[in-house]
Amino acid sequence: MKKILASLCTIFLFSNIVTSAKAEINFLIGTWAEEPLTPFVEAFEKETGIEVNIQTFPFRDLLATIEVRGNAQADDVDVIFVDAPLVPSYAVRGMIGPMDQYFADTSVNAIFAPAGIAAASWNGEMYAPPLNNSGQLTYYNKDLLAKAGCAEPSMIEAERVTWEEIVDCAKKITDEANGVHGFIFDQISRYYQLQALPESAGGGSGVCEGGLSVKGCLTNDGWMKAGQFYYDIHNTSNISPKGVGPDQTHELFGLGKIGIFVGGSWNNGRWADTDLNYGVALHPYFEGGKVVTGCNSWHIGVWNYSKQKDDAAKLVRYLTASPEVAIHYVEEHNSLPAHNSAILHVAEDPKFNNFPGIVMNLATYESANHCATRGRTPGFLEFEEIVNTSFEDIRNGGDPASVFADAESRIESSMRRYK
Amino acid sequence: MNFFKRQWMVPYLFLAPALIGTIAFKLYPIFIGFWESLIYTSFSGGAEKRIFVWFENYQYLFDDKIFWKSLEITAFLTIIINPLQIAMSLGLALLLMRKSKFIRIIRSLYLLPIGIALPIATIIWGLMLDPNQGLINGLIGVFGIPPQPFLVSENQALWCIIAIATWKGVAFWMLFLLAGLEDIPKQYFEAAEIDGATPFQKFRYVTIPQLKRTILFVFVADTAANFVLMVPMIILTKGGPLQSTNVLIYEGYRSGFYYQDWGRSLSIVTILTVITLIVIGLQLLFLSEKNEGIKVK
Amino acid sequence: MIMHFKRQWSVYLWYLIIFIGLIITILPFWWGVAASFKSNSEIFRDLAPINYKAFIPGFSLDSYFAIFENDFGRSMLNTFFVSITSVAGGLLINSMAGFAFAQFRFKGDNIIFGFVLLSFAVPADAIAIPLFKMMRQIGWFDTFYALIIPMLANGLIIFLYRQFFLGIPKELIEAARVDGLSWFGVFWRICLPLSVPVTLGAGLLLFVFQWESYLWPLIAAPSPELHLIQVTLGRFSTEYEMVWNQQFAASSIAGFLPLVFIYMFQKQFVSALTGVEQK
Numbered sequence: 001m002k003k004i005l006a007s008l009c010t011i012f013l014f015s016n017i018v019t020s021a022k023a024e025i026n027f028l029i030g031t032w033a034e035e036p037l038t039p040f041v042e043a044f045e046k047e048t049g050i051e052v053n054i055q056t057f058p059f060r061d062l063l064a065t066i067e068v069r070g071n072a073q074a075d076d077v078d079v080i081f082v083d084a085p086l087v088p089s090y091a092v093r094g095m096i097g098p099m100d101q102y103f104a105d106t107s108v109n110a111i112f113a114p115a116g117i118a119a120a121s122w123n124g125e126m127y128a129p130p131l132n133n134s135g136q137l138t139y140y141n142k143d144l145l146a147k148a149g150c151a152e153p154s155m156i157e158a159e160r161v162t163w164e165e166i167v168d169c170a171k172k173i174t175d176e177a178n179g180v181h182g183f184i185f186d187q188i189s190r191y192y193q194l195q196a197l198p199e200s201a202g203g204g205s206g207v208c209e210g211g212l213s214v215k216g217c218l219t220n221d222g223w224m225k226a227g228q229f230y231y232d233i234h235n236t237s238n239i240s241p242k243g244v245g246p247d248q249t250h251e252l253f254g255l256g257k258i259g260i261f262v263g264g265s266w267n268n269g270r271w272a273d274t275d276l277n278y279g280v281a282l283h284p285y286f287e288g289g290k291v292v293t294g295c296n297s298w299h300i301g302v303w304n305y306s307k308q309k310d311d312a313a314k315l316v317r318y319l320t321a322s323p324e325v326a327i328h329y330v331e332e333h334n335s336l337p338a339h340n341s342a343i344l345h346v347a348e349d350p351k352f353n354n355f356p357g358i359v360m361n362l363a364t365y366e367s368a369n370h371c372a373t374r375g376r377t378p379g380f381l382e383f384e385e386i387v388n389t390s391f392e393d394i395r396n397g398g399d400p401a402s403v404f405a406d407a408e409s410r411i412e413s414s415m416r417r418y419k
Numbered sequence: 420m421n422f423f424k425r426q427w428m429v430p431y432l433f434l435a436p437a438l439i440g441t442i443a444f445k446l447y448p449i450f451i452g453f454w455e456s457l458i459y460t461s462f463s464g465g466a467e468k469r470i471f472v473w474f475e476n477y478q479y480l481f482d483d484k485i486f487w488k489s490l491e492i493t494a495f496l497t498i499i500i501n502p503l504q505i506a507m508s509l510g511l512a513l514l515l516m517r518k519s520k521f522i523r524i525i526r527s528l529y530l531l532p533i534g535i536a537l538p539i540a541t542i543i544w545g546l547m548l549d550p551n552q553g554l555i556n557g558l559i560g561v562f563g564i565p566p567q568p569f570l571v572s573e574n575q576a577l578w579c580i581i582a583i584a585t586w587k588g589v590a591f592w593m594l595f596l597l598a599g600l601e602d603i604p605k606q607y608f609e610a611a612e613i614d615g616a617t618p619f620q621k622f623r624y625v626t627i628p629q630l631k632r633t634i635l636f637v638f639v640a641d642t643a644a645n646f647v648l649m650v651p652m653i654i655l656t657k658g659g660p661l662q663s664t665n666v667l668i669y670e671g672y673r674s675g676f677y678y679q680d681w682g683r684s685l686s687i688v689t690i691l692t693v694i695t696l697i698v699i700g701l702q703l704l705f706l707s708e709k710n711e712g713i714k715v716k
Numbered sequence: 717m718i719m720h721f722k723r724q725w726s727v728y729l730w731y732l733i734i735f736i737g738l739i740i741t742i743l744p745f746w747w748g749v750a751a752s753f754k755s756n757s758e759i760f761r762d763l764a765p766i767n768y769k770a771f772i773p774g775f776s777l778d779s780y781f782a783i784f785e786n787d788f789g790r791s792m793l794n795t796f797f798v799s800i801t802s803v804a805g806g807l808l809i810n811s812m813a814g815f816a817f818a819q820f821r822f823k824g825d826n827i828i829f830g831f832v833l834l835s836f837a838v839p840a841d842a843i844a845i846p847l848f849k850m851m852r853q854i855g856w857f858d859t860f861y862a863l864i865i866p867m868l869a870n871g872l873i874i875f876l877y878r879q880f881f882l883g884i885p886k887e888l889i890e891a892a893r894v895d896g897l898s899w900f901g902v903f904w905r906i907c908l909p910l911s912v913p914v915t916l917g918a919g920l921l922l923f924v925f926q927w928e929s930y931l932w933p934l935i936a937a938p939s940p941e942l943h944l945i946q947v948t949l950g951r952f953s954t955e956y957e958m959v960w961n962q963q964f965a966a967s968s969i970a971g972f973l974p975l976v977f978i979y980m981f982q983k984q985f986v987s988a989l990t991g992v993e994q995k
Binding site: 427441446554557633675681699703 | 831903
């Protein structure tokens with residue numbers, strides 16, 4: 001027994017001490033992207049002779065790891081996945097470097113859609129080009145809508161459904177005794193999705209011009225209207241259930257417990273093996289308001305403390321700017337393209353003209369025409385966290401005016417660091 | 420062994436390995452953490468500046484009503500959860516002292532929560548406490564109680580977290596108390612019985628005094644553990660609704676790992692550490708035997 | 717006859733309390749196990765609204781196959797290795813320190829004990845970042861050393877042993893000293909053998925620390941070859957959702973193993989209990 005333990009010790013302790021002396025690029029990505037990206041990383045290695053070491057992390061862990069490595073100014077990271085709204089945060093804190101010089105020989109505008117470039121940039125410089133994009137749509141349960149006698153929401157711009165219509169219909173569907181609710185947000189109580197509400201009501205992103213303040217920008221009429229709307233659907237008309245987390249919403253819709261589900265394009269295909277009879281339509285807006293949807297997704301950036309920035313930049317450019325990678329990523333990962341060639345591909349390939357492929361087409365359309373990039377601020381980490389909790393508080397019965405006023409003063413005080 | 424002949428060195432030699440580990444891997448990082456709590460990091464003008472500001476971060480906290488609310492909730496939680504858990508653990512330990520054919524299997528089953536990591540326990544309890552169709556609402560419905568909001572209610576969320584932590588913690592602390600009960604010489608009980616003591620008297624005059632050292636350990640360890648309880652907040656409530664579960668450790672964690680405001684985060688942690696030390700110190704002061712080492716037989 | 721009935725009555729009451737307690741203790745675990753044999757949509761179908769089916773296990777082993785494809789086996793081995801090493805090393809050095817605090821009065825003992833208290837009063841996550849930087853400097857980053865060695869010295873365990881050793885009669889130790897036993901001999905031959913139950917408790921504490929640790933292994937040893945169990949559990953999620961059944965499958969296994977350990981040692985842990993039995 002002792003012998004076994006001793007030899008185990010030796011194996012375990014020494015197996016990982018041998019670190020390769022060869023220079024390689026360390027690439028931190030999300031677990032979900034490993035499968036679709038690996039073949040292209042391998043192709044890149046073959047093409048350039050640069051070795052790439054992929055390290056994968058789940059979403060929350062990825063952000064935490066990046067912060068911890070940044071805090072230690074670690075040089076054993078070269079390329080990182082960047083969540084779109086965090087570009088200003090990483091840029092201001094010197095964690096990623098500007099990349100324009102690596103795209104000097106080409107036109108960035110020709111490669112990427114404008115929303116992606118906007119999200120990739122800070123202070124007029126491009127830091128992290130986009131890998132993909134995202135979009136929001138209205139999914140609805142055809143059977144529940146028919147039973148309630150609602151008209152189905154439309155895919156046509158001129159007939160786009162309003163929030164008011166959605167609430168009316170959801171009221172008819174809601175049957176709390178049987179656990180059926182008329183409506184739910186996919187990413188419930190998350191700024192990413194809920195930003196569309198104040199934006200549509202004319203309240204803006206919540207971040208003031210310049211990105212260093214929120215004073216008056218979280219408490220304006222648009223935000224108040226959005227807050228009141230969010231309060232009402234959970235506390236007055238009760239068309240949307242409390243307590244359910246963002247991990248569970250699509251399951252409820254899949255079970256036929258939800259009438260209308262406003263959610264991400266990535267949900268497409270999720271309910272393929274259920275007998276759910278559902279349809280898809282354009283994203284709602286407030287009557288008389290602006291048409292706005294959530295968008296942007298993952299970007300890739302060069303780690304500022306890297307010792308091999310040129311090689312790192314080559315990898316970033318290879319993965320984001322190659323049309324093949326972009327198209328493959330759309331096909332394999334079911335995610336929206338940020339690359340113009342892939343956008344064209346979605347528009348032209350006939351399989352995206354019929355249900356359910358049309359989801360991709362619609363979302364691409366929404367994202368191209370009605371994208372509201374999330375609030376651009378170096379303080380996005382704290383901004384998002386506080387706004388998310390505020391929405392959740394309102395959902396649980398907090399008074400919208402005082403909750404947003406509180407949030408505004410908290411965020412304002414934490415932004416003193418960037419002024 | 421020559422070393423051991425020099426009497427004064429003996430205790431230090433016994434202490435050395437643990438002490439070196441403690442200094443290197445606990446005290447030094449604590450010191451660094453404290454040092455960093457005196458630093459204000461500014462990114463104004465696009466460049467990172469680290470400024471030594473003495474206790475300005477603390478001053479900032481004292482002007483922050485979020486901090487005070489958080490302190491209040493931490494105090495409330497501490498006062499409720501620790502006595503509750505100790506009482507339940509002790510009660511359970513006494514219950515499980517009884518002889519029964521199935522006692523071994525019963526004890527093992529009671530220890531199940533030890534094996535379930537807190538995050539998973541939290542997720543499961545979160546689903547059971549669902550305000551719409553959760554199991555608990557189904558159960559209390561049988562008794563005619565209307566559905567409760569639980570975790571989404573400002574008034575109930577903290578109690579739910581207390582319940583989750585207690586579910587997870589009682590078995591663990593109960594084990595130590597069981598071991599302590601085992602340690603009580605059985606003659607004491609026999610002597611008490613001859614004197615005609617009632618079960619309560621036996622408990623009060625034999626069990627409690629004999630178990631005092633174990634209880635002190637469990638009390639201190641449980642208190643320290645509950646001061647850093649934040650997994651249910653991270654997973655279920657995010658400190659809400661309306662900051663009703665926003666304990667200090669969570670506010671500190673969030674300030675650091677979410678907001679990247681390490682000055683604030685480490686100030687909160689330092690304050691929390693000082694509070695913990697004071698509470699533990701008081702427990703030791705009031706519950707330790709004064710004449711330690713001398714045992715009455 | 718009445719006496720007999722009274723005693724019966726208290727036995728029934730005991731069984732009733734024990735039974736209710738058991739239900740509360742087991743139900744969540746049982747539900748998790750049952751759910752681990754289902755697909756994700758099945759889990760939610762039985763939940764909304766909740767019905768008895770939620771507690772009947774499904775038949776699907778998919779989640780179990782899936783987790784072992786995701787290197788769950790490797791992370792279990794790692795966790796066992798790290799836990800067992802930490803338990804062995806931690807028990808030794810902390811019991812020695814506890815012995816010193818209990819048996820000797822020496823210069824600075826109160827101050828040093830104060831530092832021991834400080835070491836467990838500080839939240840572990842709070843010192844993770846400085847410790848992380850330190851690991852990088854001494855080259856232990858991303859090795860098993862980082863997972864094990866900083867976790868060995870543990871103020872709580874020192875305190876636990878101190879409390880226990882305080883209860884060992886001084887006469888016993890003096891007698892052993894008179895017989896010519898060295899101090900280490902006293903510790904090793906007299907005190908440690910007496911402390912089997914407390915050692916098992918301390919071992920369990922150290923084991924659970926490692927078994928439940930998440931943030932530290934995540935940042936200190938990110939390589940897949942070094943993943944510990946909680947880090948792997950966190951990976952059973954995709955970009956937008958949690959993979960519920962895999963989470964439950966992994967935690968069913970992870971939750972079951974410490975139990976086996978406890979069950980095995982339970983006899984030693986509470987062996988004398990039968991003697992203390994109150995009639």
